Amino acid sequence: MNPVAGSFAQRLLDWFDHGGRHDLPWQHPRTPYRVWLAEIMLQQTQVKTVTPYFERFVAAFPTLPDLAAASLDDVLAQWSGLGYYARARNLHTSARLCCELHWGELPRDFAALVALPGIGRSTAGAILAQAWGERFPILDGNVKRVLARYHGISGWPNLPAVEKQLWMLAEAHLPASRMADYTQAQMDFGATLCTRQNPACMLCVMNTDCIALRDGRVEELPTARPGKPLPERTALVLFAQNADGEILLQRRPPTGIWASLWSLPEAETHEQARSWFALHLHGDYDQAEALAEIPHVFSHYRLRMHPLHWQALVARDVVRDNADLRWVPRAALATLGLPAPIRKLLGE
Template sequence: MSYSTKFSKDLLTWFDRHGRLNLPWQRSSDPYPVWVSEIMLQQTQVSTVIPFFEKFMATFPHLEDLANASLDEVLHLWTGLGYYARARNLHKTAQSIINDQQGIFPSNQESLIQLPGIGRSTAGAIAAISFHQQAAILDGNVKRVLSRCFAVPGWPGKKTVTDQLWQLAEVNTPSERVADYTQAIMDLGATICKKTSPACDSCPFQKSCIALQTATIDQYPGRKPKTARPTRSTCMLIIRNTKGAILLQRRTNEGLWGGLFSFPECREDELSAQLSALPGSTNYLAPFKHSFTHYDLLIQPILIELQGPIRQSQESETCWVSQFGKDKIGLTKPATQLLANLL
């Protein structure tokens, strides 16, 4: 038997004694269940995946069944598993293999990567487990094992670090028993080299693992650098006419609030020019923060009580509202809050 490295030899010796052999997707090396399980296992633990996998395979036992199902049926079975793009991609890929590739599953990593939702590591796992090709994997568990064993510094999300880990993954993937090796390294990461409190006493690498030998396990893998959450700011102009109606403006279709109605907005450095075109009194209301996923928006609302007519923008759709909730229009959340207080 030829192993590519001592690492793969030690891992396979451990796997023969301690590897998990009874997982439901290990009953066959058919690429269809292997693929479904690999997609379900992305960002999800084995114990969570097992009941979903069993139900999915009972409903769609063959690739054709999945391809012929409606997307609603697939999403229904995925409910509770999260990351629904995975289910949409599974469905799309099943249809593509049945309709465009005569129902034949691609058998190498390069062709597998071309399919929707299959990245390099998932492609490697299918190629290794189902087609016994010498293809490496690098999921979260494998990144942790390799970065600790070989003391690879830096956050694995960084390209230079990922490249180094891929190199190690490839060097250590054997040409023989590649399916067992692939299962073994995933098992080791999931059951022994865990994120917190790894069971180093039971690990086949306890003599060679650099992180253990140098008592630096907590430094590997490197943490994602903290980035300050950006804050943007805007001034919202709440323009109220002499009849008590407030002006709203439809936002362009792009962006997070695309197509919704809100107050006219401007930057702080544009404010005096904007206000000079609005005859009336101005009153600065209490500023507040609105949080989006990637940034905070600091909003300065300014109430303008008009004392005369204004020239309205021809570039955007506007409307005057005088009763809260009467008009059937979509409103941004800050606009809803401010209107509820003012009308």
């Protein structure tokens, strides 16, 4: 067998030419800024979800300096609903750093990229390979799954020892050229063919070499994350409206869950909620209408939100002077970064 034509990378590239995705919005045009933005959005999110966000985001901020010049609020508004909002904050910070340190461009240098917040080894490699054709490996969840199966590697891929081995294999498979295509090919292959469930092994271009397939272990590789029960928390959310139907929103603190997003004021107990109400609003706390519980699952705990609703309330003076607390008309909700379940509750 021809050792080049038969190599892992060559087969993947041959497959990519007909089976890969060639019409993703960040491929046309494939600029460093657009590749970077796409890679950040794709970090924890699938292509199908990302695509409309990407198109809206580049329309709002067409260039890196545009993004740097925007307010964090405007950036979070574009990101609202995508989740993992630290990505948006890091993106914004990184854009400003690029303007200070790199003449308004993304650096074409691995160490300089990794020095930017939100860019780790895999994302830096993906950017360099796709934007410039440079020879760096990536190791996202798709690649981890493909390599774990192809090489028959057991153990949860995020275990340091397993991950180290996977990085070495990813590096060893790099082709001599076509790095942009190869990088996209790996992601497409994992996302569409070597999927977690029901992979298309019959159609797979590697199916003569895949160790997991040979050993009948495709379904059990990669090894699942060790399970652990999620802790549960509850919260009261205060949904206050004034006589004009405007909603009282509060900016969340800059760290923690939903950092810097706008949301409904939150309290742990009725006692806390009652005193917050008394401090900020006129009216009767006990007139609240209890709305249906909103269950929400984060990756590390489960949150059960209990909304309390009041209409035609009047705010105390403190609200007027508070930059992080304001009445928002329904029509303005689209311009703010809101957590997805809160946006849904408010009827958007």
